[in-house]
Amino acid sequence: MFNNIHSMFPTAAEIASQTLVEESSCRFPSFSANDAVTLGLSIRKRFRGTSRHAKGKGLVISIQSIAGHPLFCCSVGDLGHLSGIGDISLDSWSAVEGMINVVKRTGHSSYYVEKGMAAMGKTPKQMGLQGEFRVSGGAFPIWLENAPCCPIAVVACYSGSSQDDHRLVSTAVRDYIHRLSRRSSSSSIPTQPMSGPGGSSEQPEVPTDKKEDSSSSEEPQAPS
Secondary structure, three states: OHHHHHHOOOOHHHHHHHHHHHHHHOEEOOOOHHHHHHHHHHHHHHHHOOHHHHOOOOEEEEEEEOOOOEEEEEEEOOOOOOOOOOOOOHHHHHHHHHHHHHHHHHOOOHHHHHHHHHHHOOOOOOOOOOOOOOOOOOEEEEEEOOEOOOOOEEEEEEOOOHHHHHHHHHHHHHHHHHHHHHHHHHHOOOOOOOOOOOOOOOOOOOOOOOOOOOOOOOOOOOOO
16 A cells, blocks of 8 residues: 555656756747846746745745846845744845756756755765755756757746745746747738728739730721
8 A cells, every 4th residue: 555655656766857858848949138027027926826925935036147147036025024934034045046056057957956866865965066056946947949058047936845946937937938939929920911992802903004006906997
């Protein structure tokens, strides 16, 4: 019975494999600063609609280029209240930076690195991911379709749940790419020719400048 229950849950190796497939399928045709803002606001809106936020949980979001330039940054929740209880903490931002460093170091999502290490039985120290690195789900690479050498940006969020944070970011990325694809497809549909005044789409006849020849090719009839 316990073996059957165990088989219902994917192993760390299976999760890592699924996450790798997910990464390879999420490629942007292009990515601008405006895209970063739209994507960041989408993650914020999605989190505000979850039960975790309804229970008082907070979130921090950061999107930056692979060189470290900030493109979007915001928090959902307050740093602290008069009661001493806060939705987020100062450690939240350092956690996000640590996960972004993992993506910059490996080129993969921090969730894939976390599950891949668990599958191999490795520790962050053994993988050289200590100090400024945080091996936890929530940071996802931004890849371009025509630039397979390295990601150009990283989108990350942190709320304290590795699985939930990864799912939030990866779902937002996937849906945004689908939206861009639909927009591109709709803009490439050819337009129909406009119909004329009578409702017909036929092209009007173009008058010619050729003058009618006054001479006839038929022989003139003799008077009777």
